[in-house]
Amino acid sequence: MSTEARESLNFIEQIIAEDIANGKHNGMVHTRFPPEPNGFLHVGHCRAIVLNFDLGLKYGGKTNLRMDDTNPSTEKTDFVDNIKNDIHWLGYEWANDVLYASDYFGQLYDFATQLIEKGLAYVDDSSAAEIAATKGDTTSPGQNSPYRSRSIAENLDLFARMKAGEFPDGSRVLRAKIDMAAPNLLLRDPVLYRIKHEHHHRTGDAWCIYPMYDFAHGQSDSIEGITHSLCSLEFRHHRDLYDWLIEKLEIFPSRQIEFARMNVTYMITSKRKLLKLVEEGLVSNWDDPRMPTIAGMRRRGYPAAAIVDFCRGIGLTKRDNMIEIERLEYHVRQELNQSATRVMAVLDPLKVVITNYPAGQVEWLATENNPEDPESGTHELPFSREIYIEREDFATEAPNRKYFRMAPDRDVRLKSAYILHCTGYETDPATGEVTEVHCTYYPDSKSGEDTSGVKAKGTLHFVSIAQAVKAEVRMYDRLFTDPNPTNHEDRDFLEFFNPDSLTVITGYAEPSLAQAAPGAAYQFMRLGYFVADESTRPDAPVFNQTVTLKDSYRP
RNA sequence: AGACCUAUGGUGUAAUCGGUAACACAGCAGAUUUUGGUUCUGUCGUUCUAGGUUCGAGUCCUAGUAGGUCUACCA
Numbered sequence: 324m325s326t327e328a329r330e331s332l333n334f335i336e337q338i339i340a341e342d343i344a345n346g347k348h349n350g351m352v353h354t355r356f357p358p359e360p361n362g363f364l365h366v367g368h369c370r371a372i373v374l375n376f377d378l379g380l381k382y383g384g385k386t387n388l389r390m391d392d393t394n395p396s397t398e399k400t401d402f403v404d405n406i407k408n409d410i411h412w413l414g415y416e417w418a419n420d421v422l423y424a425s426d427y428f429g430q431l432y433d434f435a436t437q438l439i440e441k442g443l444a445y446v447d448d449s450s451a452a453e454i455a456a457t458k459g460d461t462t463s464p465g466q467n468s469p470y471r472s473r474s475i476a477e478n479l480d481l482f483a484r485m486k487a488g489e490f491p492d493g494s495r496v497l498r499a500k501i502d503m504a505a506p507n508l509l510l511r512d513p514v515l516y517r518i519k520h521e522h523h524h525r526t527g528d529a530w531c532i533y534p535m536y537d538f539a540h541g542q543s544d545s546i547e548g549i550t551h552s553l554c555s556l557e558f559r560h561h562r563d564l565y566d567w568l569i570e571k572l573e574i575f576p577s578r579q580i581e582f583a584r585m586n587v588t589y590m591i592t593s594k595r596k597l598l599k600l601v602e603e604g605l606v607s608n609w610d611d612p613r614m615p616t617i618a619g620m621r622r623r624g625y626p627a628a629a630i631v632d633f634c635r636g637i638g639l640t641k642r643d644n645m646i647e648i649e650r651l652e653y654h655v656r657q658e659l660n661q662s663a664t665r666v667m668a669v670l671d672p673l674k675v676v677i678t679n680y681p682a683g684q685v686e687w688l689a690t691e692n693n694p695e696d697p698e699s700g701t702h703e704l705p706f707s708r709e710i711y712i713e714r715e716d717f718a719t720e721a722p723n724r725k726y727f728r729m730a731p732d733r734d735v736r737l738k739s740a741y742i743l744h745c746t747g748y749e750t751d752p753a754t755g756e757v758t759e760v761h762c763t764y765y766p767d768s769k770s771g772e773d774t775s776g777v778k779a780k781g782t783l784h785f786v787s788i789a790q791a792v793k794a795e796v797r798m799y800d801r802l803f804t805d806p807n808p809t810n811h812e813d814r815d816f817l818e819f820f821n822p823d824s825l826t827v828i829t830g831y832a833e834p835s836l837a838q839a840a841p842g843a844a845y846q847f848m849r850l851g852y853f854v855a856d857e858s859t860r861p862d863a864p865v866f867n868q869t870v871t872l873k874d875s876y877r878p
Numbered sequence: 879a880g881a882c883c884u885a886u887g888g889u890g891u892a893a894u895c896g897g898u899a900a901c902a903c904a905g906c907a908g909a910u911u912u913u914g915g916u917u918c919u920g921u922c923g924u925u926c927u928a929g930g931u932u933c934g935a936g937u938c939c940u941a942g943u944a945g946g947u948c949u950a951c952c953a
Contacts, residue, residue, distance in 0.1 A: 331892060359953050394952060451951050460949050461880045496951055506881040508949045517951035536953045559883060560948050581883085583946095588889090636902075638891040640884085643946055647889050650903050660916060667913095695916065727914080736912055770912065782912045849913045876914040 333639040335374075335580055339382055339551060352384030353550045356410070356417075357424075357540065359391045360402040360524075363609040363616040364409045366630075366651075367592035370585040373634035375553060376415040385418035387547055392425045393539040395523040403524075409617040413627050424543045425525045431534045431542055432486065434572050435497055435515060439478045443571055444515060445471055446481040447498045454496075457503075458511055464504035465511045471500065485518055488531045492518050497532075501567065509560050510567070513537055541565040544577035552577045555584040556641060583641050585634070588648045588806035590615035596809065596816060605820055606802075612867045613802045613824050623799070624844055624854030624869030625651075629658040645807060652870050656852070659869065663846040664692050667704065667738065667784040668832040668866075670796060670850065672711035674788070677743065679763045680708040685787070688770065690739035704833045705787040706740045711831050713849075716783050717760055719748065722878060727780035729760065736779040738848060742768035784848045791831040794864040796853070798826040830866070837861045844869070 332340060343350045354375040358364065364372075379386035388410065392398045407421060438444035447454065447470045459465030473481075485495055497516035505511055515538040520531045534542075541564075544552045552565075562579045569576055584592075591597065592615065600606045600614070610618035620630060633654040637646055667690075686706045692699040712729065721730040729735045729745050736742045743762040751758050768775035800823055805811070808819035832847075839845070839855035847853050851871035859865045 332894080333891095337894080357953090361953085391953065397952080454951080455949075458949055463880090465949085493951065508881090511949080514951055519951080533951095535951075540953080556883070557947055558953095560881085563882095583884085636890085640891075642884055642891095644890065647904065650890070653903060656915090665913080665915095694911095694913085725914090738912060740912095742912095773912090779912085781914080784913070846913085846915080849915075851915095872913075872915050874914070 334641070335378070335551070335553065335582065335639060336381075338580060339378065342550070343382065348550050351548075351550055352378065352382035353387070353548055354379050354384065354553065355387040355389050355544065355547065355549050357389045357391045357543075358406050359394070359397075360399060360406060361394075361397040362402060362594040362598065363614075363618055364406055365592050365594075365597065365617065366587055366590055366615045366620070367584050369413065369617065369630055370634045370637075371553070371555075372410060372413060372415060373631055374582070374639065376417075377635065378551070378553075379418075384550070386415075387419065387422050387549070388417035389422040389424060389543060389547070391536070391540060391543075392423055392523070392525065393534050393536065395519060395521040395533060398524050400524045405618065409621075412617065412621060413631055422543075422547065423525055424539045425523060427539070427543055427546055428526060428530055428534070430546060431539060432532075434542055434574075435482065435534075435538070436479065437572060438499065438515075439475060439482060439497075441571065442475055442500065444497055444499050445473050445478050446485065446495055447471070447512075448495050451493060454514070458508065459503065461508070467503050468498070468512065471512070482516075485516070485532050486530070488520065490518055492520055494518060499538075499564075499568075501564075507560050507563050509537070509564050513564060537561055537564050538568065541568055541577065541579070542572070542574070544579075545569060545572075545575040548575055549577045552579045554579060554581055556581045556643075581641065582639050583643055585637065586643075586645045586807075587615070587651060588645060589801040589803050589808075590648065591803075591809055591816065593809065599817070600802075600820075603817070605817070612797070613799055615802075622854075622857065622867065624659075624852060624867055625655050626658040626662070626844070629654040632658070648801075648806075655870050656873065659844055659846065659852045661695055662693075663844040663852055664699070664702075665690070665694070665846050665848050666833055666836060667786055668794070668796075668830050668836065668847040668850070668853075669711040669713055669784065669786050669791075670798075670828060670830040670847075671714040672831055673714040673717055673757065673760060675710050675712050675743070675760045675762055675785070677708050677710070677762050677764050678746070682708050684708065685789070688739050702835055704739070704835065705790040706737075707787045707789055709788045710737075710785045711788055711791065712737075712760075712783050712785050714757075716781075717745075717748075717757065719757065726878070728783065729762075729781070734777055734779040736768075736770075736782045737785050738782050739770045740785070741765060741770075742773075742775060742777050742779045784850075786831045786833050788831075790834045792834055792837045792864060794830050794832045794836060794866055796828050796830040797856070797865070797867045798828060799868050800824050800826075832864065832866075836864055836866075839864055839866070846872070 356375045376386045457466045496514045498512045612623035687703040689701040716728045718730045741764040748760045765775040803819040805819040808816040841857045843855045852869040853866040856865040
């Protein structure tokens with residue numbers, strides 16, 4: 324009864340549990356995921372999405388999806404659609420419709436006016452360079468702006484005229500009047516509004532002044548009644564300003580809590596750097612299967628459930644972390660092992676002729692769709708005199724006692740078919756390369772009805788040559804040659820781009836693969852998991868390697 | 879150099895008013911296996927340092943050390 328282990332809560336859950344116990348916000352929990360629609364979502368966002376939406380689900384609250392679109396220069400509606408699609412794909416549903424910080428521009432303007440009226444904000448005519456120059460630094464205080472002591476009336480007038488479009492870009496800003504000597508640089512009269520005569524993807528030309536992050540994010544949280552506003556560690560310093568604004572504006576007290584964002588080896592999460600990969604043509608696009616974007620991982624064949632499980636499993640702290648990609652791959656394999664249909668495909672073919680099998684004869688053999696799922700049934704694949712096996716599965720001489728693949732005078736089973744006895748092989752006189760292998764088969768060794776008594780230690784996959792379908796197979800390796808490519812002070816991350824991260828080959832697949840539906844997951848037996856690419860067609864099947872199988876064979 | 883944040887196996891986390899440092903991934907070894915997959919078993923290895931408080935410290939205190947963040951009209 325009382326032997327059940329106490330549930331281990333992460334530090335944010337502890338805070339929430341405490342707030343609920345104390346009756347804060349009447350026990351309500353309301354979170355949000357606030358992406359800026361200026362790029363594709365990536366692994367790092369997955370962690371934040373899972374965290375915020377799971378918390379909403381767990382504590383009976385809601386989670387908003389809010390586009391943080393306060394900078395008209397970089398944001399686009401296209402990105403909004405991708406973001407919505409990615410979140411849905413992960414399996415989450417947001418409360419209400421999608422919300423936009425830009426919907427609050429009117430409210431935000433009123434907040435700014437209130438601040439001016441309280442003598443807590445002023446219009447500064449200084450240039451960006453002047454503001455930066457008088458900011459001081461970590462060891463010395465800044466200097467007050469000469470415009471800091473303008474009257475409230477003058478500030479009100481100037482701010483209204485900023486909004487009216489009377490001034491050019493960069494000529495004036497609205498600043499909070501806090502403390503130019505504050506140890507936290509963000510509190511040294513931070514800029515609240517800037518002038519940008521630019522078209523906004525939603526508000527059009529209605530505004531020519533736009534709020535800065537610090538004067539939009541926290542206020543949006545407050546307007547929406549967000550109880551726990553979760554963000555990454557680098558926003559710690561912003562919290563002082565976040566709290567100051569809420570206090571001075573006397574609005575709903577959302578609470579910001581910072582956590583360490585997730586880093587994964589061989590993956591980068593800088594939007595700027597991901598964009599560079601696309602622009603330089605090193606990857607095909609944002610959804611290239613090598614990209615750590617949600618779109619890329621989806622196209623790579625990573626199941627949404629695997630990504631979500633991964634994010635849930637890594638815990639949550641305030642420590643910088645670097646999670647090994649093997650852990651993500653573990654979840655991908657675990658998920659795919661349960662769901663992927665088993666098929667056979669040979670990627671590096673070596674012809675095998677079964678000399679005692681009648682030429683022209685074809686047998687259709689039943690093979691399990693998925694041994695992990697008894698309900699999954701079987702499908703049929705052809706067997707005939709001439710087949711392909713993996714070149715790697717043949718050796719002219721068995722290297723050691725632990726080798727149990729094909730070699731002269733050895734017996735080996737063909738998965739779901741017969742046991743073969745290797746009688747010899749032919750080589751290219753010029754190169755010495757093996758060109759063909761000869762075998763005989765044991766007619767009474769058919770899978771499921773084997774009475775041969777022959778013991779074969781190894782089992783190989785194969786395809787019947789006559790019925791095999793050629794497929795384009797894209798083999799992937801890590802995108803970078805270094806687990807943390809952006810961590811080198813003296814070298815650009817592109818120096819670590821792995822030129823072998825994509826290898827396109829022609830494989831030979833069992834005929835059922837011609838009908839693969841885009842997105843369908845398969846296990847090419849003994850090779851790995853593959854997904855039918857969105858471009859796959861019956862006459863030209865295309866597969867992306869998702870991840871290899873774990874391989875404990877060591878020659 | 880200033881403020882703030884963080885230090886637990888190779889990696890990520892747990893240990894909830896101070897009470898035997900545990901789980902997962904990775905690694906290694908073995909069993910099972912018509913996928914050298916899956917599954918199962920075993921194994922390796924951990925509290926940054928120095929003081930202090932205490933019967934007892936990963937946990938509390940002090941001082942160091944190391945790493946991270948911050949001086950955009952980006953978010």
